[in-house]
Amino acid sequence: MILGALYEQRSSLESPATSLSSETLGELFGEANGIAVSPATAQKLTAVYACIYVLSSTMAQLPLSVLRKVGGRIEAATDHPAHYLLHDEPNQWQTSYRWRETKQAHTLGWGNGFTRIVRSRRGELQVLEMCEPQVTDLVKNGSRWIYSTQDEDGYPLAVAPEDMVHLRAIGSGRRMGTSPIRQNAETIGLGLAAVRYGKEFFEGGGRPTGLVSLKDGKLSPEAWERLKKAWKGAVARLKQSDNKTLLLPADLDYKALTIAPEDAQFLETRKLTRSEIASMFNVPSHMINDLEKATFSNISEQAIQFVRHSVMPWVKNWEEELNRRVFTRAERLAGYYVKFNLAGLLRGTPTERAEFYRIAIQDGWMTRNEVRVLEDLNPQAGLDSMLLNVNTQLLGPDGLPLPVTPKE
Missing domain, CATH: 3.30.1120 (Arylsulfatase, C-terminal domain)
Known part of the structure; x- marks a missing residue:
């Protein structure tokens, strides 16, 4: 058993290492075919590791910005302390990419990802510190809920809920998420058993006992x-x-x-397990290099489905949790919020982008300079004016075409 993967219910704030119950690793995360299934052991299965990596790296590479909406206009809030922490360096040990990648991996493995918000005495943001899910739990101290965790030196630490960014997987309660690995321990255990069987078979010279x-x-x-x-x-x-x-x-x-591998349907079992694990994490099979049923025509459509149905729910989860914890109520009322940019994942081929931009410019809802910015090109003078197709008529408030004033 891997004790580091044991998710314990803490009995007190003073001793996070003390478990509240005598639950074993097998009871917490499941055991199949004599194999203990935990976030640590499950990632030894290639399909599990690939799914966690795909989702975590995708969330980490998305541009994350702090914006402010003022008077109907949206502007980048680069002067807010949250911009540097979220966009560049949340703490001295991690970049924004590494922080988000690790936090997403914790959520997919343990069901919960924790980040402690450190503020100054004046309430200004200073640091976003990662907390390990193995040593972090939500406990009730009298009439108030508090997060029990450990600092970088391993000492007990109590964190107020308003100072903890808590990203949750789907769970059975309101306060904590449930590990997807725990919920699907039997499927993962079958995959680990197949790997162990293949290892022992070939270590024995490729012959049955x-x-x-x-x-x-x-x-x-x-x-x-x-x-x-x-x-x-x-x-x-x-x-x-x-x-x-x-x-x-x-x-x-x-x-x-011993039953020969072909009689035990060894390869078929591994393929089925890989497909089921991809479904468990809602990741298209081709994203984890399972190209058996993939074609050039459907991979493009599956990539779009991946963004819409796999990535977008996590984006929404991240945005809502960051908005309610990073910003105070007064800052939210002042229009501050965070936003992930999904445009990079939906970026089409040059031909598709050219057609999209052409329609946007001719219909008058994008300028040519805005297109240049999206293509990482510098703005040019005279390209900030809106163009309108000559075949398009402007309508007034009554829905009737506006009269055209001839030029003098």
């Missing part, structure tokens, strides 16, 4: 001991030698006992 029996007659105790010693020596030499043939005396018979 069997039973050696005497064809005729009986063996004396002395002959039996000599036979066991000779057999052990032969097997040991077989593992160390390039000769993969084991010779038996003529009066001995060998019968295989």
Whole structure:
């Protein structure tokens, strides 16, 4: 069992290492085929690691900005302390990318991702410190809920809910998320068992174990001991030698006992498990290099579906949690908020972008300089005016076309 992966319910704020109950790792995260399934052991399965990596790296690479809406206009709030912390460096140990990647991985593995907000005495943001989910829990101290965790030196630390950014996976309660790995321990355990079976099979020389029996007659105790010693020596030499043939005396018979991999549908089991794990994390199979049923036509559509149905829910989860914890109520009323930019993930081919920009410019809802900015080009003079297709008529408040004033 991997104790580091054990998610414990804490009994007190003074001793986070003390568990509230005697639940075992198998009870908390599940056990299948004699294999303890935890976030640490589950990531030894390639499909689980790939799904967590895909979602975590996607959330980490999205541009994250602090914006402010004032009088109907939206402007970048680069002067707010949250901008530097969220966009560049949340703490001295992590970049924004690493912080978001790790926090998302914690949420997918343990069901909860925690970040402590450190403020000055004046209430200004200073640092966003990552908290490990293995040592962090929500406990009730009298009539108030408090997060019990540890600081960087391992000392107990109590954090108020308003100072903890708590990202949750789907859970059965309002306060804590539930680990997807715990909820699907049987499926992951089957995959780990298949990996272990394949490892043991090939370590044994690629041969099933069997039973050696005497064809005729009986063996004396002395002959039996000599036979066991000779057999052990032969097997040991077989593992160390390039000769993969084991010779038996003529009066001995060998019968295989282990089911061969093809009879156990070893490859089919691994493929099915990989597909089920991709479904568990809501990741398209081709995103974890399962291209068996993928085609060039449907991969493009699946990439769009990945953004809409896999990434977008997490984006919304992140934005709402950051907005309610990073900003005070007064700042939210003043128009401050955070926003992920999904445009990079939905960026099409040059032909598709050119057609999109052409329509946007001709219909008059984008300027040519705005298009240049999206393409990482510098603005040019004279390209800030809106263009309108000559075949398009402007309508007045009554819905009737406005009269066209001839130029003098």
